[in-house]
Amino acid sequence: MTDRSVTVEAPAKVNLSLLVTGRRPDGYHLLDSLVAFAGVGDTLTASPGLGLTLSVDGPTAASLPEGENIVLKAARLLAEAAGRPADATLHLTKRLPVAAGIGGGSADAAATLTALIRLWGLDLPAERLHALALSIGADVPVCLAGRPTRMEGVGEVLTPAPALPPAWLVLVNPLMPLSTPAVFKARTAGFSEPAPLTEAPADARALAVALAARRNDLTPPAIALLPVIGEMLALIAAQPDCLLARMSGSGATCFGLFATEAAARAAAAALTACQPGWWVAPAPLLG
Numbered sequence: 360m361t362d363r364s365v366t367v368e369a370p371a372k373v374n375l376s377l378l379v380t381g382r383r384p385d386g387y388h389l390l391d392s393l394v395a396f397a398g399v400g401d402t403l404t405a406s407p408g409l410g411l412t413l414s415v416d417g418p419t420a421a422s423l424p425e426g427e428n429i430v431l432k433a434a435r436l437l438a439e440a441a442g443r444p445a446d447a448t449l450h451l452t453k454r455l456p457v458a459a460g461i462g463g464g465s466a467d468a469a470a471t472l473t474a475l476i477r478l479w480g481l482d483l484p485a486e487r488l489h490a491l492a493l494s495i496g497a498d499v500p501v502c503l504a505g506r507p508t509r510m511e512g513v514g515e516v517l518t519p520a521p522a523l524p525p526a527w528l529v530l531v532n533p534l535m536p537l538s539t540p541a542v543f544k545a546r547t548a549g550f551s552e553p554a555p556l557t558e559a560p561a562d563a564r565a566l567a568v569a570l571a572a573r574r575n576d577l578t579p580p581a582i583a584l585l586p587v588i589g590e591m592l593a594l595i596a597a598q599p600d601c602l603l604a605r606m607s608g609s610g611a612t613c614f615g616l617f618a619t620e621a622a623a624r625a626a627a628a629a630l631t632a633c634q635p636g637w638w639v640a641p642a643p644l645l646g
């Protein structure tokens with residue numbers, strides 16, 4: 360690392376609600392999702408270098424798939440768009456489970472774009488950056504936004520969501536990857552009506568009430584593919600003071616919503632004691 364290193368956090372993306380509202384002719388699904396971020400994630404550092412290299416460490420580094428990493432893909436595409444060589448030494452500390460429905464890869468890609476824009480001193484027009492992010496993955500634009508957002512289309516239509524109240528999440532993953540295309544493919548239900556959040560909830564309890572009126576439409580197909588998700592949701596919901604238990608994205612990560620840090624930490628400890636093999640992370644909801 361040098362003085363000119365740029366470090367960017369890549370927080371976990373959480374779909375507080377996810378409605379599938381339609382399907383495009385190319386097979387991609389239209390969504391209406393309230394996306395927020397949690398105070399746990401990966402960390403990306405970009406330093407000056409000749410050529411492009413990536414090193415990875417961290418508790419979940421070993422589960423990254425072989426082959427071209429999304430971080431390198433993002434770096435190459437950005438260099439290409441900027442018409443400059445992809446010179447950088449990248450380091451990723453991986454803490455989020457992989458293929459988990461909390462946007463680990465998308466968050467890493469967004470963090471890479473943000474870090475390299477700063478390292479390389481680029482001034483890319485916002486629309487160009489948005490299109491570049493979307494070409495890397497449907498969730499990359501919302502991860503670039505990094506704040507509570509209503510996500511529509513296949514991930515490209517972003518509107519700032521009302522401010523979210525102070526709240527805590529406990530993220531839980533069985534450390535079994537679940538393929539996003541497989542979950543979308545296993546859907547059998549019809550489409551939902553869009554249901555945007557229009558008012559800022561006063562507190563965590565009001566947020567839970569607003570979310571309870573919405574769903575994650577990908578939960579039934581995800582449970583059909585990975586039944587342990589049903590068990591996780593039941594166990595999370597059974598924790599004292601849990602206001603809501605829900606799956607994020609296409610799974611398998613589920614979350615519990617809590618009003619206080621103490622309640623979230625107590626639930627996380629109880630879940631870990633009960634299922635030591637699961638990944639359990641208490642984290643504040645980033646409002």
Ligand code: C5P
Nearest residue numbers: 386387388389496497498513539540543
């Ligand atoms: O673009 P991303 O890698 O996030 O999406 C992975 C796959 O998930 C897509 O190839 C598609 O099969 C499915 N998907 C979808 N509708 C979306 C997002 C993803 O059908 N809105």
